Every structure is written in structure tokens, then in C-alpha cells.
Amino acid sequence: MVEAGTSNGRSEARMAAYKFDKMGYFTVTLENGQVWKQVDGDTTEAHWKKPPSSYVVEIAPGFLKSYNFSVKGVPGLFKVLRVS
Numbered sequence: 884m885v886e887a888g889t890s891n892g893r894s895e896a897r898m899a900a901y902k903f904d905k906m907g908y909f910t911v912t913l914e915n916g917q918v919w920k921q922v923d924g925d926t927t928e929a930h931w932k933k934p935p936s937s938y939v940v941e942i943a944p945g946f947l948k949s950y951n952f953s954v955k956g957v958p959g960l961f962k963v964l965r966v967s
Contacts, residue, residue: 893943895955898935910966911952913940918966922949925962929954 896913903909908921909929919942921929931938931954938954945951945962952963 891943893941895939895941898938898940900935901929901931901938903929909961911935911940911963916967919950919952919963920966921952922962922964927959927961929959929961931957 896915896917898911899914900912901909906923907928908923908925909931910918910920912918912935914936938957941953941955942963943951949962949964952961953959
């Protein structure tokens with residue numbers, strides 16, 4: 884699922900695009916083509932304002948088939964699922 888890139892199943896990639904739905908949950912497309920969606924019910928809110936390419940994300944295996952998604956240099960840990 885997550886492409887190898889760093890140790891312990893963690894992967895790093897730069898964002899290519901992001902969008903927020905009407906509830907404030909995000910969907911992120913990475914430069915490698917992967918698409919990740921924030922899990923409904925996650926209580927952490929993203930407040931990104933910069934161009935997507937300025938953000939580097941780290942994705943690591945989480946609990947119950949979800950993944951932990953963080954953005955380097957930005958506070959917050961998000962629960963996500965891979966869409967494609």
C-alpha cells in the first residue's frame with residue numbers, strides 16, 4: 884500500500900494537490916500519484932494555505948487498516964485511507 888521510502892513502513896512524498904470537502908475533511912494527491920482521504924470522524928483539522936508542492940507528507944501504518952498522515956513542519960496527525 885504505502886510505497887517504501889523510509890524505515891518502518893513509513894513513506895514520504897510531496898503533495899501535488901489538496902482539497903477540502905464541505906465537512907472540512909481533506910483529500911490529498913501526492914506527486915507519486917497516490918490519493919489519500921482523511922477518515923470521517925477524525926477530529927484533527929487541517930489548515931493548509933500554501934501551494935501543495937510546499938508540503939512534504941509522511942505516511943505510516945496505523946490502526947485498523949488506516950494510516951497516520953503528517954505534514955513536515957506543520958502540527959497535527961491525521962487518520963487517512965488510501966483512495967488510489
